[in-house]
Amino acid sequence: MKRVVVIAKGDVQRVGYRDEVERIARKLGLTGYVENLKPYNVKIVAEGDEDKLRQFIGLLKIQKYPIFVEELDVSWHDATGEFSYFEIKRGDWREELFERLDAAGRLLHRSVELGEKSVELGE
Template identity: 50%
Template sequence: MNRINIIASGEVQRVGYRDFVTKIAKKNNITGIVRNCPGYDVEIIAEGNEQDLEQFVSQIKIQKDPIFVESIKIEPGTYEGKWKYFEIQRGSPDEELGERLDAAIVYLVRIDSNSRRSVEIGELMLEKQDQMLDKQDQMLDKQDQMLDKQDQMLDKQDQMLDKQDQMLDKQDYQISLQKGTIQEIQEMRSDLKDSLQVRYQNIEQQLHEIQTILKNAGMMS
């Protein structure tokens, strides 16, 4: 087992530093004492095995408002085993009361500062939310405009489809007329052919009759 004597300097008195050191010591199986020194430092006498002492020393270098350990001076000591626990060696009642009151004031100031900071952060978040809502409104407006344009495009497409239907109807009508005209032409050609055939047959018959008359008259052999 080993013993070390520690002097912690910085913002370590009247800020609750001794209470934190006591909790850290208990967590690391350290025995000994912590007490305020005349002036502004805190003295720590710690006993335990080497590994626990190293862990203890690394954890008491607290730099979290309102505590700020600027430096730690460590000197080896002779292990005595005189303490069963780790405890705070307190001063006079008036001194300890003043320490408690000062620590309480420091923590209240810290709480007030944190509360103000929380309010500021909350206000910033609300401003950002308002900005996000404004952007969402703008996006919704743009979406509405896009939907209006889409509706206009659909209306134009419907108009184009109507015109296409009209054109197709006209094409169908023209095709129907063309078919009727072709059929009429075909019928006329058929009638003309029949008429020509009849006339040709009549001419042939007349020629045959003329030839017969001429033969009978001895004018043709």
């Protein structure tokens, strides 16, 4: 068992990135957490089988709108076994609410753009 600490940089806050990280980690059976770091990065701490962790790291570099991970700083450590599941560590509820609204607004705007392009193309 190993531990990996990852700092994700790029467009990773206020875009739903932590939700995606949690989904991937749970699917791979990893434990740990993901949290926002001020001002713009996201910290991920995960424990599990080294092969699963390597697979996890490969899946973290999401570049699909609205998420755009530019860089992953990765460090390896021995696992401590302190986690029983993978979770999102959330901040102040007001900030979290605004983050959700921002993400929803971006996705709605993108959906409208794509709809307009479809109409232009006659699809």
